[in-house]
Amino acid sequence: MRWRRALALPLAAAALASTPPAFATTTCSASLSNVAFGFSDPFNGWADVSATLSYQCQTFGLSLLANAAVRLCLSIGDGAQGDGGITPRRMLSGASALQFNLYSDASRTQVWGTYPGNHVEVVLQYAVPLLGGSGSGSRTVYARVPANQFSAVPGTYLNSFSGIDAEARYRYDERLLGSATVPGNCTSAGDGGGTTTFPFDASATVNAACTPGFTVQDVDFGTRGLLATAVDTTATISPRCTNTTPYQIGLDDGLHATGQQRRMRSLAGRYVGYELYRDAARTQRWGDTPNTDTVGGTGNGSVQSVTVHARVAAQATPPQGVYSDTVTVTIYY
Secondary structure (H helix, E strand, O other): OHHHHHHHHHHHHHHHHOOOOOOOEEEEEEEEOOEEEEEEOOOOOOOOEEEEEEEEEEEEOOOOOOEEEEEEEEEEOOOOOOOOOOOOEEEEEOOEEEEEEEEOOOOOOOEOOOOOOOOEEEEEEEEOOOOOEEEEEEEEEEEEOOOOOOOOOOEEEEEEEOHHHEEEEEEEEEEOOOOOOOOOOOOOOOOEEEEEEOOEEEEEEEOOOEOOOOEEOOOOOOOOOOOOOOEEEEEEEEOEEOOOOEEEEEEOOOOOOEOOEEEEEOOOOOEEEEEEEOOOOOOOEOOOOOOOOOEEEEOOOOEOOEEEEEEEOOOOOOOOOOOEOOOOEEEEO
16 A cells, blocks of 8 residues: 555656646737817917827736736827828818827827837736736827918818727737746747737817907008098908808998098097098998908918008098097908
8 A cells, every 4th residue: 555655646746747737828908098189270279188098918817827028019000091101190171181190208209100110119017826917007199280280171180090000019928937028029029929909089170260360451541731632542451261261351430430431530639531442443331241341251271461442532621630540350250
């Protein structure tokens, strides 16, 4: 009995030593919140925004595995509405494009790109007890719409990222004993690897707008003697509205009008009548009722020029002095 028991122990130990450990599999997943710039216009610009890219890796399987190390390569391409490049990226609203970009740094100087190249790499290391283990982390994706895109047409702009345009490649190393070695790349290093995706959208809305700081040239009739004949002059209003945005310019009657006759007033309380017109022949009075007596146009994103035709009609000459009036210009869009 003793001899048989002594013989059985080495056989059992040999059987245990020859049994391979159960195989463990590491898988990773990732998700990125949408990049939403919100509402604005090319004249005011968009505030910088950011999104969070979260990633997690898990090692499954009953085994004696002790540790795992994973390298993830986070890659972002040009998106479904891109033009093949990422400097800059673009969002589309119909055929109109709005440039933007995604960065790996808060100062927004390092464009987040594709693998291999200017992608972003992260590392996870974690313990894997008998029933498995996991590790997770996150990275901030910084986003910006460049200023001065004045040709952008009002509308909602979108770029959708999926597949290889929003991809995380990973390689892992699994160790029964001791520390796992972080794979040196995301292509072939380590014990194995895979890919996963993190679909997301980038969006912005361009509002129709006209700049509140448009310029208006003063109407100056100069220094005159007798007002026995009409005195004509012109001035310029320079509106700036978003591309394709229809607008109308209205002029009120000023501070000293009587009825529909505009008047300039001196400090002594005397008046000189004058009028502002939409046409060079000075037959169409310029007023402040949209679709009736205003001047219309269509914005192109640039500063435009609209002429005001002015006339002091022949009239009795008042006492000498400086005569003036203030007319309010309103842009309707």
